[in-house]
Amino acid sequence: MTDAAIETEIAVDASGLPRLTPHTHPLWWGVLGAVAIEAAVVANLLTSYFYLMSQSETWPPAGIKPPDPFWATVVLCVLPLSSVTMWWAGRGSDADRKTQLAMGVTASVALASLALVFRWLQFAAFGVRWDEHAYGSILWAITGFHFTHVVSAILGTAVVAVLAWMDYFTSERQLGVVVDTLYWYFVAAVFLPIYLVLYWAPRWL
DSSP states (O other): OOSSOOOOOOOOOOTTSOOOOTTTSHHHHHHHHHHHHHHHHHHHHHHHHHHHHHTOSSSSOTTOOOOOSHHHHHHHHHHHHHHHHHHHHHHHHHTTOHHHHHHHHHHHHHHHHHHHHHHHHHHHTOOOOTTSSHHHHHHHHHHHHHHHHHHHHHHHHHHHHHHHHTTOOOSSSOHHHHHHHHHHHHHHHTHHHHHIIIIIHHHHO
16 A cells, blocks of 8 residues: 555436425525524513513503504514515516516515614614613613614625626525525514514503
8 A cells, every 4th residue: 555645536427316496405494493593582582571571560660651662563564565575586586587586685675774774763762771670671682683683684685686686596596595585584574573572562461
């Protein structure tokens, strides 16, 4: 046996192997797992909210009103609308209609950016700091966590939009669109329980 390196070339015919579709790709399952983890975090935050409520004589604390639901209600309308444009973009991707895909994801980014503006106005209307008491801390923690979700969804979808306008995606190469749409639906849907807990639970309970 010599010290010389032995190089061996092996030719493999991969034409008969099954092709991974976007919904069976490991990345799709990875994003699905990330969504499950983040949903569990949101559930823990909301559970903590109700635990703190149960340990307090008054909730919110005396002299503090529940947050005004106006801007949050606007966001509750805008985010599902952005999911509709994402769905429309996905249909365009499936049919290899590249302009429809590009317009759909661009519209979703624009709508979500508008939602961020409304969320910022919502922050200004809280009238309570995060470090004043337990109510302020959990209110800001839950709202800030979802705000970060929206920002990350916008950044990821902005990349998809740029690639879509560059004709990168096709009906065969659309994994990025599929996983981005999955995460987008989660970000839009998870705001509903947050909205009900933060804005209406103090009024109903």
